[in-house]
Amino acid sequence: MEQEVVQELDHEQEQQVQGQGGRQRMSLALNTQEKNLIAQFLLQQSQAGVLPRGSFTEAAKRFNIHTRTAMRIWNISKQQMDRGEPVMMKGKATGYQHKDKLMLDTEKYRKLSMLERSTIRKVASKMEVSKTAIGRFIKNNELRPHTNAVKPTLTEANKIARMKWCLAHVQPTLAEGKLLYHSLHNIVHIDEKWFYMTKTSDRYYLLPDEDEPYRSCKSKRFITKVMFMAIVCRPLIGSDGEIIFDGKIGLFPFTEQVPAQRSSKNRPKGTLETKPIQSVNKEVMTACLINQIVPTIKAKWPANASKKIYIQQDNAKPHLRVADQQFEEITSTDGFEFHLISQPANSPDTNVLDLGYFRAIQSLQDDKIATNVDDLMRNVFTSFEELSPQTLNRVFITLQSCFTAILQVQGNNSYKIPHLNKDRLHRTVGLPLQLHVEEGLVRESLEYLQLPENNTGDTYDIGPLNNALGY
Numbered sequence: 001m002e003q004e005v006v007q008e009l010d011h012e013q014e015q016q017v018q019g020q021g022g023r024q025r026m027s028l029a030l031n032t033q034e035k036n037l038i039a040q041f042l043l044q045q046s047q048a049g050v051l052p053r054g055s056f057t058e059a060a061k062r063f064n065i066h067t068r069t070a071m072r073i074w075n076i077s078k079q080q081m082d083r084g085e086p087v088m089m090k091g092k093a094t095g096y097q098h099k100d101k102l103m104l105d106t107e108k109y110r111k112l113s114m115l116e117r118s119t120i121r122k123v124a125s126k127m128e129v130s131k132t133a134i135g136r137f138i139k140n141n142e143l144r145p146h147t148n149a150v151k152p153t154l155t156e157a158n159k160i161a162r163m164k165w166c167l168a169h170v171q172p173t174l175a176e177g178k179l180l181y182h183s184l185h186n187i188v189h190i191d192e193k194w195f196y197m198t199k200t201s202d203r204y205y206l207l208p209d210e211d212e213p214y215r216s217c218k219s220k221r222f223i224t225k226v227m228f229m230a231i232v233c234r235p236l237i238g239s240d241g242e243i244i245f246d247g248k249i250g251l252f253p254f255t256e257q258v259p260a261q262r263s264s265k266n267r268p269k270g271t272l273e274t275k276p277i278q279s280v281n282k283e284v285m286t287a288c289l290i291n292q293i294v295p296t297i298k299a300k301w302p303a304n305a306s307k308k309i310y311i312q313q314d315n316a317k318p319h320l321r322v323a324d325q326q327f328e329e330i331t332s333t334d335g336f337e338f339h340l341i342s343q344p345a346n347s348p349d350t351n352v353l354d355l356g357y358f359r360a361i362q363s364l365q366d367d368k369i370a371t372n373v374d375d376l377m378r379n380v381f382t383s384f385e386e387l388s389p390q391t392l393n394r395v396f397i398t399l400q401s402c403f404t405a406i407l408q409v410q411g412n413n414s415y416k417i418p419h420l421n422k423d424r425l426h427r428t429v430g431l432p433l434q435l436h437v438e439e440g441l442v443r444e445s446l447e448y449l450q451l452p453e454n455n456t457g458d459t460y461d462i463g464p465l466n467n468a469l470g471y
Contacts, residue, residue: 035089038063038070039077043087049078102133104142151413152346157456159411161344163445164460166403170437172468178436181400186306187341188233188249188297190289190313191353192280195362195380197224197370226276226376227254230353230361231293234396235389236302245305246389250296252288253377254280274373285318286327294331294338301336308337315345344459349402349413356395360387393431394422400435407437407445439469446471 038059045055051074059070077087109127116126123143124131137143154162171180200220204213217223228251235247254277263269277284289311297309313319320327322340331338348354364383370376401418409415425431446466448454 032089034063035073036087038065038073039087039089042070042074042077049081102129104137109143152348154346154411154413158344158346160449160454160456161459162347162350162406162411162413163449164462165344165347165350166406167442167445167449167462167465168460169400169403170442170465171434172464174439174468177439179439179442180434180436181403183234183434184396184399185234185236186308187310187312188231189352190229190231190293190311191351191358192227192229192254192316193353193358194225194227195365195376197373197376199366202366224276224373224376226373226380227280228252228380229254229288229293230358230384231296232352232357232392235393236305237389237393243389245300245302247392248384248387248389249300250293251381251384252292253380254284254288255373255377274377276373280318282318282320286320289320290327290330298334298336307335308339310339310341312341312343312351314348314351315342347413349406349417350399352392352395352399355399355402355417357387357392360391360395390426397422397431397435404435404437404441407441410445410448443469 041059041062042051042055045051045058056067056070056074059065060067063070073089076089080087105127112123112126116122120131120134120138124134127134134143138145169181169184171182173179198215198217200223202215206212230251231249233247233249236244238244255274256277257272258275260267260269260271260273267273293311301307301309319342320340322342324340327340328338343350361380361383364386365379368379368382370379397420398417401420405415405418406413422431442465446462446469449462450471
């Protein structure tokens with residue numbers, strides 16, 4: 001009899017799983033069928049509605065459950081029989097439930113300032129509930145954790161310049177109500193970044209019996225650091241995924257060789273040591289640009305690529321101004337034509353290095369130990385080489401999505417970096433070379449820029465796009 005019940009329940013399980021088609025429904029059907037099987041076993045043991053002594057213990061051993069669970073199932077079965085209903089378990093056999101379950105007071109919570117919401121302890125104190133209750137609200141998605149980062153303050157002129165910068169990267173060719181961004185293959189992004197020997201605070205995961213690591217330095221305010229100038233452009237990737245050009249042009253440290261002024265246990269007096277240049281002024285930056293960056297670009301640039309190259313930089317004071325005739329005359333040789341362009345002020349999200357590539361290099365460099373400047377430089381160079389061209393290419397795609405997001409918020413930076421599911425695109429249809437932008441969004445942006453209060457000068461040329469759309 002018991003085998004027949006099991007076979008019948010297995011048949012019902014298959015029908016429910018096929019009908020519902022979900023993993024969650026399958027789990028619920030199994031729990032219900034197990035309870036029905038237990039109820040049928042207890043009914044077989046009963047005599048005139050009374051169970052012999054030890055029936056609950058036997059059911060607990062046979063089905064690997066607690067005796068109280070068997071008791072609850074039997075009580076539910078007796079209630080159904082007393083009402084003249086067939087014995088059938090529905091859902092879970094639950095025990096005691098809190099009828100006075102604490103609910104989140106959303107109106108009171110909205111009155112809390114953001115500073116009063118920074119930790120669970122503060123929220124629990126202000127809401128006059130336990131920390132466990134706050135944790136339960138978070139688990140039930142009634143409260144949403146959020147990490148907030150400070151962004152650069154933008155003036156109205158900054159916002160207008162950001163919009164024009166994004167529109168300048170749109171091709172003036174309309175097709176099926178959409179426009180395409182430029183592929184950005186002839187734009188070289190340069191930027192500086194400080195890399196530190198170590199971090200003042202770090203997180204590790206230790207075994208219970210492991211000792212905590214001990215780290216020390218003479219001053220946390222003056223940790224050894226080196227500034228690097230990074231130069232990248234968009235990689236060239238073939239249709240079959242072959243890397244034609246990795247886009248990683250170079251990484252140049254601002255260091256110098258200085259003789260040791262006195263002897264020590266590590267080296268005698270006069271030994272050349274690598275020291276970071278603490279003051280990177282305009283002369284140092286110009287020498288790096290002309291003597292290192294431009295020759296490296298010429299040496300590594302693909303033969304079939306356009307030799308009209310734009311070097312994009314930020315608005316730091318040591319950088320050369322955009323219309324520097326002397327720079328263009330010195331560098332525009334061997335068939336190359338170089339032009340300096342400056343991204344909008346207070347806009348690190350328009351440079352692939354600040355947008356994500358520096359962060360990727362930093363994460364790799366943090367995994368390597370450095371005890372001196374030479375070790376630090378070696379670690380940064382190794383991390384730069386380890387980072388794949390595919391990662392760099394994806395940051396350029398993210399940059400194009402940021403252009404669209406900037407236009408949607410009219411030049412502001414109050415937007416989240418769009419998620420494009422690039423991993424899924426890479427596995428299925430492949431990563432796009434250029435992203436689309438809707439014609440309606442471009443027209444709205446152009447009309448917004450034509451308002452009298454938004455006419456702040458022609459920093460970036462959007463004339464071809466205006467002509468193509470009839471403005």
